[in-house]
Amino acid sequence: MSFHPADWRRHFPLLANHPQLHYLDNAATGQLCETAFDAVTLHELTHRANVLRGTYRLAEQADAAYENARRQAAAYLNAANADEVVFTSGTTASINLLAHAFGDGLRPGDEVVLSLAEHHSNFVPWQMLRERRGVTLRFLPLTEDGRIELSCLEEFITPRCRLVSVTHASNVTGAVTGLAPIVAAARAVGARVLVDGAQMVQHGPVDVAALGADFYAFSGHKVFAPNGIGVLWGRAEALAALPPFLGGGGMIGRVTAEETTYAAPPRRFEAGTPPIAQAVGLGAALDWLRAQPWASIHAHTARLAQRLLEELAVLPGLTFLGPRELRDRLPIVAFNLAGIHPHDACQLLDRHGVAVRGGHHCAQPLMDAFGVPGAVRASLAAYNTDEDVDALLAGLKDALGKLR
Amino acid sequence: MSADLYQQALLDLAKAAHGAGALPSPDGSALRDSPLCGDRVRMQVTLADGRVSALAHDVKGCLLCQAAASLLGLYGAGLNPEEVQALRGQVAAALAGAEPPPGWPELSLFEPVRPHRNRHGCVLLPFDALIAAIGESRRG
Numbered sequence: 323m324s325f326h327p328a329d330w331r332r333h334f335p336l337l338a339n340h341p342q343l344h345y346l347d348n349a350a351t352g353q354l355c356e357t358a359f360d361a362v363t364l365h366e367l368t369h370r371a372n373v374l375r376g377t378y379r380l381a382e383q384a385d386a387a388y389e390n391a392r393r394q395a396a397a398y399l400n401a402a403n404a405d406e407v408v409f410t411s412g413t414t415a416s417i418n419l420l421a422h423a424f425g426d427g428l429r430p431g432d433e434v435v436l437s438l439a440e441h442h443s444n445f446v447p448w449q450m451l452r453e454r455r456g457v458t459l460r461f462l463p464l465t466e467d468g469r470i471e472l473s474c475l476e477e478f479i480t481p482r483c484r485l486v487s488v489t490h491a492s493n494v495t496g497a498v499t500g501l502a503p504i505v506a507a508a509r510a511v512g513a514r515v516l517v518d519g520a521q522m523v524q525h526g527p528v529d530v531a532a533l534g535a536d537f538y539a540f541s542g543h544k545v546f547a548p549n550g551i552g553v554l555w556g557r558a559e560a561l562a563a564l565p566p567f568l569g570g571g572g573m574i575g576r577v578t579a580e581e582t583t584y585a586a587p588p589r590r591f592e593a594g595t596p597p598i599a600q601a602v603g604l605g606a607a608l609d610w611l612r613a614q615p616w617a618s619i620h621a622h623t624a625r626l627a628q629r630l631l632e633e634l635a636v637l638p639g640l641t642f643l644g645p646r647e648l649r650d651r652l653p654i655v656a657f658n659l660a661g662i663h664p665h666d667a668c669q670l671l672d673r674h675g676v677a678v679r680g681g682h683h684c685a686q687p688l689m690d691a692f693g694v695p696g697a698v699r700a701s702l703a704a705y706n707t708d709e710d711v712d713a714l715l716a717g718l719k720d721a722l723g724k725l726r
Numbered sequence: 727m728s729a730d731l732y733q734q735a736l737l738d739l740a741k742a743a744h745g746a747g748a749l750p751s752p753d754g755s756a757l758r759d760s761p762l763c764g765d766r767v768r769m770q771v772t773l774a775d776g777r778v779s780a781l782a783h784d785v786k787g788c789l790l791c792q793a794a795a796s797l798l799g800l801y802g803a804g805l806n807p808e809e810v811q812a813l814r815g816q817v818a819a820a821l822a823g824a825e826p827p828p829g830w831p832e833l834s835l836f837e838p839v840r841p842h843r844n845r846h847g848c849v850l851l852p853f854d855a856l857i858a859a860i861g862e863s864r865r866g
Contacts, residue, residue, distance in 0.1 A: 663788035682764035695764045
């Protein structure tokens with residue numbers, strides 16, 4: 323299959339209908355692809371019913387669609403079994419689920435190891451766990467260019483460590499984490515590993531079997547699917563060892579007035595009516611993504627990212643947050659312009675039809691590590707083009723003239 | 727549209743940074759953060775006879791936040807706590823579409839912010855910091 327960004331763009335209704343929009347905020351959310359839109363619409367028009375409850379044909383069709391979405395998600399992750407896929411409302415919900423189901427089994431003295439590059443969604447649930455259970459949080463430091471420091475793993479991941487939870491790729495710097503040594507260090511002390519895949523999944527299928535982690539979390543809206551759906555993948559034995567988090571319908575074995583037994587994973591972790599149509603949309607998007615020519619797409623987005631890095635670098639007073647090279651990084655470029663606040667830059671870029679994010683990007687500890695309150699971030703997806711990069715650069719030059 | 731957001735008068739007000747700095751012996755001091763963008767304002771006040779006699783601010787924020795702080799630097803002295811609280815409410819209402827309060831002509835500079843709800847907090851942050859600083863001074 324050949325790749326043309328214009329073809330991709332046509333596959334995204336919002337972008338097709340707004341040809342003047344230069345959407346460069348893909349790290350925040352990806353646009354909804356037509357495949358997902360059509361799948362959601364078709365499901366709601368033809369198969370809408372609650373799941374796991376009905377014996378009529380429509381309900382059975384809804385069951386089949388929902389479980390098919392689980393298989394599609396498992397295929398995208400190269401999971402061993404579809405039952406290793408738990409549907410949640412998103413990455414944040416996935417991490418919170420684990421912070422309760424796994425975290426509440428921890429005791430004072432146990433350690434959870436994070437990094438300073440994490441999104442708030444991989445910070446705050448663990449800080450809340452610290453308040454509940456008295457566990458100790460330890461933070462892997464960063465290199466000067468914002469990568470997780472891998473030279474001191476043994477110092478941080480000790481026999482007291484019960485879980486290491488790190489991002490697969492930073493939502494600010496785009497730096498891809500070298501997971502292999504982290505997983506090895508965790509294995510050496512018997513700790514579990516959770517990987518926050520929110521950013522990574524947009525850039526092609528993930529192989530959780532190869533990663534060797536125990537849990538992997540991501541959100542549907544990052545992979546061009548609807549909001550309100552996400553995944554917590556867990557290795558079968560790791561999920562089986564966990565108690566439920568939320569209680570309610572759908573997650574039980576048998577309920578009596580005295581006690582409740584729980585269903586096996588994944589349903590143990592899916593209390594209540596799940597986001598069914600959203601799951602169907604996610605599955606369709608993932609199937610569509612899985613069929614894309616990723617080598618060509620990566621070459622395209624890497625070339626655009628290289629252009630950004632080179633042409634931004636010559637702007638007066640510009641500083642980057644994160645690696646300057648393309649090795650092991652996503653096409654996410656964060657930067658500051660001396661004397662210009664990120665919000666002001668983004669507001670002026672909007673006049674050029676350029677949608678980028680400014681601020682702390684829900685990564686304030688990372689901002690603290692860089693010594694800045696925030697940054698402008700341009701994040702590229704396969705549908706972005708040279709025209710988008712041109713518009714960003716032109717807008718920044720306008721901002722420099724206007725605000726400095 | 728943000729076409730008028732950065733009009734020259736607003737840029738001048740922000741650049742003037744009236745009241746920027748620190749007071750040698752403040753009666754109250756408060757730090758306020760914007761959870762949305764990470765902007766931060768430290769406001770210090772002294773009070774005399776129940777009114778703000780001096781204020782100083784340190785703004786790590788955008789031009790809107792800087793301009794709003796500068797405006798308080800211009801006119802904040804002489805207000806009593808109730809007037810500051812009322813003014814904050816009037817500014818919030820003006821951002822939502824109401825007429826700006828009389829006696830503060832520069833507040834019209836923020837009218838183009840109205841359609842940008844995520845930026846309202848940038849304008850209000852210095853007011854919130856001032857209210858908190860006054861509260862601190864009252865706690866003694």
